[in-house]
Amino acid sequence: MxxxxxxxxxxxxxxxxxxxxxxxxxxxxxxxxxxxxxxxxxxxxxxxxxxxxxxxxxxxxxxxxxxxxxxxxxxxxxxxxxxxxxxxxxxxxxxxxxxxxxxxxxxxxxxxxxxxxxxxxSQYKLEDMVEYDEAFVSKATKLSERMKLKKGRGSQKQASVAVMAESSILEDLITGEKDKKLQIFQDGQNR
Structure with a gap:
């Protein structure tokens, strides 16, 4: 709004x-x-x-x-x-x-x-099919500090971020095809 x-x-x-x-x-x-x-x-x-x-x-x-x-x-x-x-x-x-x-x-x-x-x-719990993924995201660091830190996956320049989402298999009512897509639930309604 x-x-x-x-x-x-x-x-x-x-x-x-x-x-x-x-x-x-x-x-x-x-x-x-x-x-x-x-x-x-x-x-x-x-x-x-x-x-x-x-x-x-x-x-x-x-x-x-x-x-x-x-x-x-x-x-x-x-x-x-x-x-x-x-x-x-x-x-x-x-x-x-x-x-x-x-x-x-x-x-x-x-x-x-x-x-x-x-x-x-904290009231919501993930059920059924749960997808999990992790990623490394760059942190905001000063240029002088950034040059001193090591490079690569385990670098102090990056933070590990984990994401979990509930998904379900959707079925098209006309064709009967099953399609796996992420559903977002908010306030008890599909969006």
Whole structure:
């Protein structure tokens, strides 16, 4: 999602509240007090309230955003910026892009997001046909140091990188031909 698309989709805090409310309803809200799954929405407070014990649950409760005073739109913008680039985002660049004045706040926000993303990745396990490959990738080293290091496969100039991917055999429904291609699974959907 680009910045322009983000601004069109989430122009204000109310649209972000609506988005997070839908996400929480889809996942299901469980009362911390009585473990009930039946809640109703309080518009004036932007919270869910348990039908039985009347315990209130905010949109940020039980998420990476819990105990944060930052608006939901700031969190959503940070999530978009951090996940939209392949090369990554530094905290300082994130602070500049969001127009936030305090580096420490952005630093904590960024590292909470990175921790949550890391935990999510550890939930997936590769099964069935797993392909493994390794490669040696050149490291960024100063020219003066590079001349002193040895050359070749075991060089200190290069880092060993291992990659594993799950693949499966696909069958064309019309011809019946079987074709081995890599399938990428994300959010439970084939892409």
């Amino acid at each position: 680009t910045i322009l698309q983000f601004n069109e989709r989430y122009p204000d805090e109310a649209s972000c509240i609506h988005f997070f409310k839908e996400q929480r309803e889809r996942e299901g809200i469980i009362c911390k007090k009585c473990k009930s799954r039946e809640h109703y929405w309080l518009n004036s407070l932007n919270m869910f309230q348990c039908k039985y014990c009347e315990f209130r649950t905010g949109l940020k409760n039980g998420t990476v955003m819990e105990n944060s005073k930052l608006p939901l739109r700031i969190w959503l913008l940070a999530m978009t910026l951090v996940s939209a680039t392949k090369k990554g985002f530094s905290c300082l660049e994130l602070q500049r892009q969001m127009g936030h004045s305090r580096y420490e706040t952005v630093f904590r926000l960024y590292h909470k997001l990175r921790e949550a993303m890391g935990k999510r990745d």
